[in-house]
Amino acid sequence: MVMEKVVYQRPESLTDTVTHYCPGCTHGVAHRLVAEVLDEMGIREKTIGVAPVGCSVFAYNYFNHDYVEAAHGRAPAMATGIKRVRPQNTVYTYQGDGDLASIGMAEIVHAAIRGENITVIFINNAIYGMTGGQMAPTTLAGMKTTSSPLGRDVELTGYPVKMAEMLSTIDGAGYIVRRSLHNPVNIRKAKKAIRKAFETQERGLGFAMVELLSSCPTNWKITPQEALDFIENSMLPVYPLGDYKVHPELAGLRV
Amino acid sequence: MTKQLLKGNEAFAEAAIRAGVEGFFGYPITPSTEFLEYMSRRMPELGRAFVQAESEVAAINMVYGAACTGKRVMTASSSPGISLMSEGISYIAGTEVPVVIVNVMRGGPGLGNIAPSQGDYFQMTKGGGHGDYFPIVLAPASVQEAIDYITLAFDLAEKYRSIVHIVVDGNIGQMMEPAELPPMRKIPKEAPEWAVTGAKGREPNILTSIYIDPVDEEVVNIRLLKRWLEIEKNEVRYKEYALDDAEIAVIGFGTAGRVASSAVRAAREEGIKVGLFRPISLSPFPKKQIEEISKRVRRILVVEMNSGMMLEDVKRVVQGRVPVEFYGRMGGVTPFPDEILDEIRRVDSNTADVADLEREQWLDRLEARIAGGK
Amino acid sequence: METSIIISGFGGQGTLFAGQVLAYAALHAEKHVTWIPSYGPEMRGGTARCTVIVSDEEIGSPLTRNPYAVVALNLPSLDKYEPLVQSGGILIANSSLINREMERTDVRGFYIPAAKIAEEIGNPRLSNMVMIGALLAVDPVIPLEVVKQSLNEHIPERHRKTLTMNFEAMERGAVFVQETLLTKKSA
Secondary structure (H helix, E strand, O other): OOOOOOOOOOOOOEOOOOOOOOOOOOHHHHHHHHHHHHHHHOOHHHEEEEEOOOHHHHHHHOEOOEEEEOOOOOHHHHHHHHHHHOOOOEEEEEEEHHHHHHHOHHHHHHHHHOOOOOEEEEEEOOOOOOOOOOOOOOOOOOOOEOOEOOOOOHHHHOOOOOHHHHHOOOOOEEEEEEEEOOOHHHHHHHHHHHHHHHHHHHOOOOEEEEEEEOOOHHHHOOOHHHHHHHHHHHHHHHOOOEEEEEOHHHOOOOO | OOOEEEEHHHHHHHHHHHOOOOEEEEOOOOOOHHHHHHHHHHHHHOOOEEEEOOOHHHHHHHHHHHHOOOOOEEEEEOHHHHHHHHHHHHHHHHHOOOEEEEEEEEOOOOOOOOOEOOOOHHHHHOOOOOOOOOOEEEOOOOHHHHHHHHHHHHHHHHHHOOEEEEEEEHHHHHOEEEEOOOOOOOOOOOOOOOOOOOOOOOOOOEEOOOOOOHHHHHHHHHHHHHHHHHHHHHOOOEEEEOOOOOOEEEEOOHHHHHHHHHHHHHHHHOOOOEEEEEEOEEEOOOHHHHHHHHOOOOEEEEEEOOOOOHHHHHHHHHOOOOOEEEEEOOOOOOOOHHHHHHHHHHHHHOOOOOOOOHHHHHHHHHHHHHHOOO | OEEEEEEEEEOOOOHHHHHHHHHHHHHHOOOEEEEEEOOOHHHOOOEEEEEEEEEOOOOOOOOOOOOOEEEEOOHHHHHHHOOOOOOOOEEEEEOOOOOOOOOOOOOEEEEEOHHHHHHHHOOHHHHHHHHHHHHHHHOOOOOHHHHHHHHHHHOOHHHHHHHHHHHHHHHHHHHHHHHHHHHHHHO
16 A cells, blocks of 8 residues: 655645746745745734735735735835734735835835834846836846847946845844745745744844845746746846845844 | 813824824824824824834825724825825725825925915815725814814724825914813724734735726725715714805805804804805715705805815805805915905805806905905 | 904014913913914024914904004014004013014004013013013903913923012013003103
8 A cells, every 4th residue: 555645735825826927937936935934934824915016916816814915115114004003913025126126115225224023025037027028126237128128228227226235234124135046956045034034023133035036037038947047147146145134143043 | 071272283193092093104294293293202102103104105005004904093294295195095095994194284286385275175085096986084173173073083984994084284283272182092902804913713814906807896996986975975074153044155164164254253243144164074075065055045155275176066066056256365375364254245245147257256356465465 | 352462573582382371371261262373494593473362252263464462572573563453452562672663553552671671580581471461461361360370380390490480570571561551641
């Protein structure tokens, strides 16, 4: 008789929903990592998520916990409001680069300045996805988008913004790291970082953000495999992975 | 409790505290700043949430988030700040969460000035934010009324899961008057069932204003409209003075209505049969009451501290039954009672048709008055 | 009966507080009352003024074009309000800072060397209270005793040690008016 053992299943923090994300998009991976962490920490029932405007606007369709939907860029402000009146809950935002690094720049920076005890999952795929592939503040120099058809001219449109580096200079930040989702090794590291970002909040150590380099084959107009290679070859040199700020109380934490 | 001499903005803030507000999020702006300052001291004292946000944009979205937890939350600002909040206000309306917003209106458009104005009438009553929704707008005219209506505002907001705007101007925000504060209310322990509190032992609650399928959005629009029609039926509020035998009706809200009451009293002493109708709920607008008045009086004079905004709502209700005239001051100028008394005398003896030229005629009179140094 | 009073001077002369003292006293005397300041940038360095209306009935407008009484602590205030005081009304000028004669003859005008009196008492910041005492001597809108009682209740704790000085300032202002009236009669 063969004994069957479950080695892989849908986390309780995810719902059984057919994905609307494009083939080769890493949003699904990021969703799953967050869900696994919530399950492992046993905090699903007290977690409130804040969805952005962008491809992940419907994040709440996939997560099996309370969720609110923010205006474009305002998720950190909304999360602040929730966390301040319900400090007993775990509150996180899930934001893309247009949302967080463009229209929501003030909100993310000031949430960090105030040292809000919230967790931010930041998806950096160097492009606007939902509106169909326009230039983002994170778009690489020379990269072609529908609003930089000749390639991003940094003389006219500025250089890619490095959010993790920038936020790590802020005293209120407790945990600021950059990870990537382009291969299994990095996905495992990303999960550990997400865990630490939620642990930061549970321990009241201030603002936590995990920047995740992500793929967008549809708008990059390449295949999923080429997209993962693009992250490795083109994004990593501009957006180095690493721990930009780690609160001393987290230093010895093994997850 | 006996009456105390209370300063407008501070008394309004304390009224909100006593009504059980658990979160205040704001940004400094004259002439509403004392509200924020008062909260910055009082909220932490009571273990409640206070954040001075980085902008009005952030402040209203903090209010939005906190409102999603089902707690009583609010902000207070002034005209330019309300403009910045308009986006969040629309999201709050679309998500159907209760929020109270105080607008201490100032002169505009643009940066304008910090003097008392009623120039935000359209912005407040007709929505301000984008999309299909109707806010409740209450316009108290004294410190006591503001205290009473701020308390009521939280109840209405919760009952209808609606935005309630309290609109005052710098006169009411800055003045001191004897008034009585209500007793401190108990804060409810249970959150409403729609609130996000953590999905413990229940299905997740999702609070959103996005309905991608137009058919779904229309369902929401229908629900909001039905709720609004219910509000229109139940929540009209106003004050009347000396209208019973009046042949001339003066209609004005807030400070303008209050100043007009002095003029009406003086005109009565001169034997002019004039009365005052002061809408308190600007939205829902007291349509039936004004319609009734228009069937009894010879003429109507609308008085505002703007370019004639409520005037348009009054005319829509009066439907040409009697001439509707207008007198207003703009730019942050508060009219004195003698100006309105002059207008009442003039209207009382005027038999000419106004023919939709009430604004043009008023402008001529206003410019003559300004040229005369008044 | 509705009585409107404007108290006007430089920022720092205590005009707003003087108005509040009257307003508290009016409440004490169970009258209707409103107190409204000029607010905004002009508070700093420029003129500071407030309007107090005391009435037996509910008060409509908290502002008035033609006040019944004006307390002018500096020259710009006298220039602004002298033409506006109601005929038969009261105009009290701080002659320590105002060096011109009033032009109106249809108002009850008084010159009070408020700063000088305040200095004699030992606190130059009490000009405002000297002026209030003078005003109430001309027309006891609220009896001086009630004003004193209410000041006792509402003076900020950090200023409590100046309470008797405040009383003295009001009394000296009142006495100055009474002496002026006597001089006028005998003249």
